[in-house]
Amino acid sequence: AQSVTQLDSQVPVFEEAPVELRCNYSSSVSVYLFWYVQYPNQGLQLLLKYLSGSTLVESINGFEAEFNKSQTSFHLRKPSVHISDTAEYFCAVSDRVTGGGNKLTFGTGTQLKVEL
Amino acid sequence: DVKVTQSSRYLVKRTGEKVFLECVQDMDHENMFWYRQDPGLGLRLIYFSYDVKMKEKGDIPEGYSVSREKKERFSLILESASTNQTSMYLCASSPEDLTDTQYFGPGTRLTVL
Numbered sequence: 001a002q003s004v005t006q007l008d009s010q011v012p013v014f015e016e017a018p019v020e021l022r023c024n025y026s027s028s029v030s031v032y033l034f035w036y037v038q039y040p041n042q043g044l045q046l047l048l049k050y051l052s053g054s055t056l057v058e059s060i061n062g063f064e065a066e067f068n069k070s071q072t073s074f075h076l077r078k079p080s081v082h083i084s085d086t087a088e089y090f091c092a093v094s095d096r097v098t099g100g101g102n103k104l105t106f107g108t109g110t111q112l113k114v115e116l
Numbered sequence: 117d118v119k120v121t122q123s124s125r126y127l128v129k130r131t132g133e134k135v136f137l138e139c140v141q142d143m144d145h146e147n148m149f150w151y152r153q154d155p156g157l158g159l160r161l162i163y164f165s166y167d168v169k170m171k172e173k174g175d176i177p178e179g180y181s182v183s184r185e186k187k188e189r190f191s192l193i194l195e196s197a198s199t200n201q202t203s204m205y206l207c208a209s210s211p212e213d214l215t216d217t218q219y220f221g222p223g224t225r226l227t228v229l
Contacts, residue, residue: 042223
């Protein structure tokens with residue numbers, strides 16, 4: 001079974017500072033990797049995803065993540081955070097299910113708190 | 117615009133009650149999912165469905181059942197609610213392909229007294 005590890009449950013950072021949210025996965029097959037973000041009192045929404053090709057993927061709001069196969073990692077980074085980036089971030093891996101369909105396995109989440 | 121709606125944002129029920137949580141998507145997606153979200157545990161998959169009348173157990177199906185009679189609607193049922201089922205419940209849907217994004221509803225915060 002696939003699994004996802006997010007070692008940091010909380011990451012406090014000052015505004016305009018860089019941040020890295022760590023994600024490691026375990027999988028014996030090719031993977032598709034996702035980062036989702038959950039703003040306060042909202043559902044999750046996709047931030048970015050890696051499917052194939054370039055190992056560096058970017059989101060529209062300045063986040064980027066790099067797929068590293070040898071280290072089985074998919075860390076999320078932003079060079080300069082804004083107060084509006086305060087949210088919970090979830091890493092996930094996609095998996096085909098025997099019998100049909102596919103599902104995501106999520107990490108436990110990292111709460112990013114941006115302070116002034 | 118993509119939309120997944122859940123019947124209630126907040127729900128309070130008593131122990132032993134039968135509880136229905138409803139989810140509707142308007143994107144003609146094949147897959148639908150029910151998760152529960154608890155602090156420190158992330159999202160855990162309860163059940164999912166990849167087609168009408170089809171269902172698969174997720175990681176924590178005990179105490180829950182589901183129904184999918186129509187493609188756009190996926191219901192989560194707590195046959196006899198217990199206090200340890202107090203949680204945030206999130207519904208999601210996605211197209212068939214493994215690479216596709218899941219779209220989430222706003223969540224239902226269920227409290228069982």
